[in-house]
Amino acid sequence: MTIKTMSFIVALTMTLPTLGAADADDDKLVINEEIAITTKTDAPAHLDGVFDEVMSGWHFRSDETQAMEMDDFDNPGMIFVEDAIETWNTAEGTEGKSCADCHGAPEDMAGVKPTYPKWNAAADQVFTLQMQVNDCRVNRMGAEAWKTDKGGSIPMEALLSSVSRGLPMNVAIDGPGRETWEKGKEIYYTRYGQLQLSCANCHEDNYGNMIRADHLSQGQVNGFPTYRLKNTKLNGAHSRFKGCIRDTRAETFSPGSPEFIALEMYVASRGNGLSVEGPSVRN
Amino acid sequence: MKFSRRDTLALGAGAVALTVLPLQANAATAVDDLIATFTGGADVGEGGVTLTAPEIAENGNTVPVGIDAPGATEVLIVAAGNPNPNVATFKFGELAGSQSASTRIRLAGTQDVMAIAKMGDGSFKKASQTVKVTIGGCGG
Amino acid sequence: MAQGVKPRVKAPKTAAAGETVTLKTLISHKMESGQRKDKDGNVIPRSIINRFTCEFNGKSVIDVKMEPSISTNPYFEFEAVVPEAGEFKFTWYDDDGSVYEEAKSVKIG
Numbered sequence: 001m002t003i004k005t006m007s008f009i010v011a012l013t014m015t016l017p018t019l020g021a022a023d024a025d026d027d028k029l030v031i032n033e034e035i036a037i038t039t040k041t042d043a044p045a046h047l048d049g050v051f052d053e054v055m056s057g058w059h060f061r062s063d064e065t066q067a068m069e070m071d072d073f074d075n076p077g078m079i080f081v082e083d084a085i086e087t088w089n090t091a092e093g094t095e096g097k098s099c100a101d102c103h104g105a106p107e108d109m110a111g112v113k114p115t116y117p118k119w120n121a122a123a124d125q126v127f128t129l130q131m132q133v134n135d136c137r138v139n140r141m142g143a144e145a146w147k148t149d150k151g152g153s154i155p156m157e158a159l160l161s162s163v164s165r166g167l168p169m170n171v172a173i174d175g176p177g178r179e180t181w182e183k184g185k186e187i188y189y190t191r192y193g194q195l196q197l198s199c200a201n202c203h204e205d206n207y208g209n210m211i212r213a214d215h216l217s218q219g220q221v222n223g224f225p226t227y228r229l230k231n232t233k234l235n236g237a238h239s240r241f242k243g244c245i246r247d248t249r250a251e252t253f254s255p256g257s258p259e260f261i262a263l264e265m266y267v268a269s270r271g272n273g274l275s276v277e278g279p280s281v282r283n
Numbered sequence: 284m285k286f287s288r289r290d291t292l293a294l295g296a297g298a299v300a301l302t303v304l305p306l307q308a309n310a311a312t313a314v315d316d317l318i319a320t321f322t323g324g325a326d327v328g329e330g331g332v333t334l335t336a337p338e339i340a341e342n343g344n345t346v347p348v349g350i351d352a353p354g355a356t357e358v359l360i361v362a363a364g365n366p367n368p369n370v371a372t373f374k375f376g377e378l379a380g381s382q383s384a385s386t387r388i389r390l391a392g393t394q395d396v397m398a399i400a401k402m403g404d405g406s407f408k409k410a411s412q413t414v415k416v417t418i419g420g421c422g423g
Numbered sequence: 424m425a426q427g428v429k430p431r432v433k434a435p436k437t438a439a440a441g442e443t444v445t446l447k448t449l450i451s452h453k454m455e456s457g458q459r460k461d462k463d464g465n466v467i468p469r470s471i472i473n474r475f476t477c478e479f480n481g482k483s484v485i486d487v488k489m490e491p492s493i494s495t496n497p498y499f500e501f502e503a504v505v506p507e508a509g510e511f512k513f514t515w516y517d518d519d520g521s522v523y524e525e526a527k528s529v530k531i532g
Contacts, residue, residue, distance in 0.1 A: 073433040
């Protein structure tokens with residue numbers, strides 16, 4: 001088979017939605033038989049004309065993978081949440097405080113994850129949740145900051161996410177954070193790399209279709225951090241952005257970079273209305 | 284002897300074919316040996332054991348599979364295409380609630396997954412299923 | 424002992440005498456298969472949990488011999504009969520000689 005024929009077939013498969021497509025299913029997600037997760041809902045106002053409905057990546061995975069997320073015991077991502085609970089309760093840094101000393105139990109942090117990333121007035125910039133955690137660690141605990149998507153960052157983000165499961169994502173797109181949000185939107189629609197693909201090319205124009213062996217989702221981040229079967233560990237949103245851009249054969253941005261902070265803010269807002277789902281289970 | 288170009292090419296093709304075959308034979312033998320060790324060489328019948336596995340594995344790194352063999356004492360799971368086809372052997376004790384179990388396994392590629400059950404009467408039964416394992420796509 | 428290995432078990436706290444219950448177990452373990460190579464091309468040696476057992480009041484429920492094809496963070500779901508009140512003992516055996524244990528009591532009610 002020549003390269004020409006192969007590209008033609010790929011192009012054909014991607015343009016004809018019905019050919020080889022497997023649309024998102026209609027299953028309902030209830031975790032531990034008690035947390036109802038909104039996985040499909042009306043698209044937020046700022047996506048008027050783009051989507052009618054936004055959907056969680058859960059719908060695009062196989063039945064077996066979906067089942068793994070429905071029970072906290074079956075969900076291997078929860079192992080890391082348990083580790084984070086220990087970290088939460090352990091004093092660290094020069095001030096001899098633990099997260100619990102100021103914040104109480106992890107459950108008391110419900111309602112925090114749905115609003116991130118958000119504008120931090122004191123720092124005069126948009127903070128991701130990991131940045132806020134580090135702000136506490138450095139300025140209030142006298143401890144060292146964790147690197148983005150490394151070390152304690154991911155389990156802690158997973159813990160803070162887990163206690164907000166079921167609550168709708170609600171990232172503010174107006175106010176002082178607007179400029180950052182606009183920058184994230186610009187990145188979302190920019191084509192990158194040798195393959196000249198933008199996030200939108202796959203996740204807006206082709207969700208539901210197959211890209212080679214993968215079932216394309218809408219690229220929502222309400223389920224992050226996510227336990228990926230492929231590397232059997234939790235993965236953060238910035239790491240996923242990096243992977244996606246690397247896959248377009250581009251020089252990619254780094255986790256924690258201003259570009260990815262802006263992109264995370266924009267992508268998170270595309271899922272406003274969907275429930276916080278992390279730690280989710282994906283392929 | 285003078286070799287024409289045609290002769291040389293034919294010889295070459297033959298040599299290639301020969302090198303491929305033994306490799307395949309080795310893989311098949313490894314699986315046969317594994318099963319023979321488990322059964323002691325006895326015949327293996329069909330039915331009596333159910334193997335639950337997805338038709339297409341979402342990711343070969345973590346594939347949920349289940350076995351159910353009422354009346355069995357032991358069940359061997361074989362992944363015929365893995366570098367080491369032996370996956371696990373389940374031995375059911377006197378307080379087992381059923382002769383069933385689920386786990387998650389690694390599959391190196393599309394292959395046959397088999398469950399061989401040693402029944403209470405000493406006979407052996409087998410179930411087999413092809414599991415497709417896909418690679419590639421932007422998920423990596 | 425391998426780093427960060429933590430066993431977890433889901434078992435009912437009470438059961439009727441003679442009831443069949445479902446048990447789920449998970450242990451966080453890398454299950455290094457011995458197939459991977461490091462950056463310099465050297466094989467990373469195998470290091471897995473090679474056996475898992477479950478007993479109730481000393482009697483065997485299940486005994487699993489595990490090979491490298493079991494996924495990272497080995498997971499098992501199986502059933503057990505609870506004839507009387509007592510304790511489930513779960514044991515995982517590591518290639519490196521470590522033994523990890525977890526126990527769960529069950530009341531009759």
